[in-house]
Amino acid sequence: MTSRRPRKGKSAGPPVQNGQLKLVIIIASDADADRLMKALIEQGYPATKISSTGGFLHRGNATIISGVEANEVEQVLAMVRAECHARTEYVPVQTLPFFGEGATPSEPVEVRVGGAIVFVVSVERFEKT
Numbered sequence: 178m179t180s181r182r183p184r185k186g187k188s189a190g191p192p193v194q195n196g197q198l199k200l201v202i203i204i205a206s207d208a209d210a211d212r213l214m215k216a217l218i219e220q221g222y223p224a225t226k227i228s229s230t231g232g233f234l235h236r237g238n239a240t241i242i243s244g245v246e247a248n249e250v251e252q253v254l255a256m257v258r259a260e261c262h263a264r265t266e267y268v269p270v271q272t273l274p275f276f277g278e279g280a281t282p283s284e285p286v287e288v289r290v291g292g293a294i295v296f297v298v299s300v301e302r303f304e305k306t
């Protein structure tokens with residue numbers, strides 16, 4: 178994979194417009210997100226990690242946002258696929274939001290954990306002040 182570094186001259190100049198800039202929003206488990214952050218920064222991609230919480234499992238996860246050029250999105254997605262692996266886990270049904278609607282308390286429920294949820298959105302305007 179080709180490295181993107183160094184990111185010279187990005188802090189100056191006019192705002193980027195016309196959809197050339199994409200915001201990649203990645204929701205991942207904390208462990209996967211730490212590795213992904215390290216990989217992104219090593220490869221020269223800007224990234225911000227925000228602590229977040231999954232609505233279903235109520236577990237802490239991480240949301241990474243990375244603003245990149247449109248032609249860099251696929252490289253970022255490749256890194257996400259390399260670092261974030263989905264697996265299944267059994268969780269006690271009592272911890273889930275639907276507990277009480279006919280579920281048997283003793284039955285653990287299989288859920289997908291890890292992996293990543295990714296949104297790619299066009300950025301209307303980017304400005305650094």
Ligand code: 2BA
Nearest residue numbers: 204230231232233234235236238288289290291292293294
């Ligand atoms: P959670 O909402 O805590 O969901 C954790 C995992 O539980 C999900 O993994 C999914 O496998 C399962 N799950 C979620 N809702 C379910 C339901 N109604 N019934 C059965 N199983 C359910 P992922 O799909 O990989 O999602 C991981 C985390 O990504 C989510 O954590 C949430 O924080 C975020 N996420 C997923 N889809 C999203 C979306 N469309 N918009 C915003 N955030 C999303």
